[in-house]
Amino acid sequence: MIYKKIIKPVLFSIDAETVHDATINLGNKLSKYSLIKKIIKNIYYYENDKLNLSLFNINFKNPVGLAAGFDKNALLTKFIPSFGFGHMEIGSITGEKCFGNPKPRLFRLPKDKAIVVHYGLKNDGAEIISKRLKHEKFPIPVGISIAKTNDKDIFEKDAIKDYCKSFKLFAKIGAYTTLNISCPNSKDGTTFCQDTIALEKLLKEINKIKTAKPTLLKISPDIDKEQLSSIIKLSRKYNIWGLIISNLSKNRGNLKTDKSIVNKYPGGISGLPMKSISNNLIKETYKLSKGKIPIIGCGGIFNANDAYEKIKLGSSLLQLITGMIYQGPVIVKDINKGLVKLIEKDKFENIKEAIGYKN
Numbered sequence: 001m002i003y004k005k006i007i008k009p010v011l012f013s014i015d016a017e018t019v020h021d022a023t024i025n026l027g028n029k030l031s032k033y034s035l036i037k038k039i040i041k042n043i044y045y046y047e048n049d050k051l052n053l054s055l056f057n058i059n060f061k062n063p064v065g066l067a068a069g070f071d072k073n074a075l076l077t078k079f080i081p082s083f084g085f086g087h088m089e090i091g092s093i094t095g096e097k098c099f100g101n102p103k104p105r106l107f108r109l110p111k112d113k114a115i116v117v118h119y120g121l122k123n124d125g126a127e128i129i130s131k132r133l134k135h136e137k138f139p140i141p142v143g144i145s146i147a148k149t150n151d152k153d154i155f156e157k158d159a160i161k162d163y164c165k166s167f168k169l170f171a172k173i174g175a176y177t178t179l180n181i182s183c184p185n186s187k188d189g190t191t192f193c194q195d196t197i198a199l200e201k202l203l204k205e206i207n208k209i210k211t212a213k214p215t216l217l218k219i220s221p222d223i224d225k226e227q228l229s230s231i232i233k234l235s236r237k238y239n240i241w242g243l244i245i246s247n248l249s250k251n252r253g254n255l256k257t258d259k260s261i262v263n264k265y266p267g268g269i270s271g272l273p274m275k276s277i278s279n280n281l282i283k284e285t286y287k288l289s290k291g292k293i294p295i296i297g298c299g300g301i302f303n304a305n306d307a308y309e310k311i312k313l314g315s316s317l318l319q320l321i322t323g324m325i326y327q328g329p330v331i332v333k334d335i336n337k338g339l340v341k342l343i344e345k346d347k348f349e350n351i352k353e354a355i356g357y358k359n
């Protein structure tokens, strides 16, 4: 309530990237004080055995995770867990440090409960971030999202080398690695998602690198059935453990915000307009793969009903960012509490039993 009535109006009156950067800096500073983390935990943390599940040989306290893109440089791995997330994904991290696209590059669409993102993968790069995390013990499972460096001169073979460089540097860090092949905001950011031949070349090389961690793919919502079916086939062939569905969408057809405003903002759309787009893709993937490839559902989750819908369509875990920006960090507790009520109503003992129930 305090967030929505007082904090959000103030934050929303300031440039979105300035707020994002300030939040990361503040969170990083506060994460050094255990008393502050304890107070936050007291307010926001919620636990219930009915939400425990094991996936990829990893134990998750609950299905709600923080999606890639919020903690790009892995500065909040000790802070985010206090808010009750079951896992978090850092990055996306690229082979080389990236400054991203020209500013402004982050825009809110309050009428749509959406954000237009055009960061272009700003991050400190794989070498610096892997060094930062080398000896860190994570309180919750941390996924490492890696993407191709946003540089037009890095393509084809060099693009694969770039992914492999980051993959190697993080081979022993974190709980799983995600290959982000669906960034709509960088040159070649979605090539490996849309071009099956390119994806196979990438996965072949990634498969040669030794790692004990599961590898996941994060896919674009803007693909057709044929592309999805190829991604599923290649995932089976090349030891991909799961799919994150999905990244930002280029689709602007269902926005309520005036076109004259939206047209000024380059980038991909997150939040509510993505809900049905990602749900359709989750449903399709679960059907095509016969429920055999685990799905992390992502896009437009604002409450427990949205979360449960994605689980019943076939998601084993969930991720969000935009919901937290619009509802505040209490969203994690609200969703987890709501999920317990919803599974009890459906007479399930554990959230696992609801996965794919509606599909």
Ligand SMILES: Cc1cc2nc3c(=O)[nH]c(=O)nc-3n(C[C@H](O)[C@H](O)[C@H](O)COP(=O)(O)O)c2cc1C
Pocket (backbone or CB within 6 Å): 067, 068, 069, 070, 072, 091, 092, 106, 115, 117, 119, 121, 145, 180, 218, 246, 247, 248, 269, 270, 271, 272, 274, 298, 299, 300, 301, 319, 320, 321, 322, 323
């Ligand atoms: C500010 C912002 C930055 C993002 N950056 C990344 C990124 O670096 N890598 C990535 O895979 N996804 C990125 N995303 C996409 C999210 O991870 C997520 O797939 C998408 O926003 C849909 O979820 P949501 O509707 O809950 O925000 C970003 C999203 C936002 C809002």
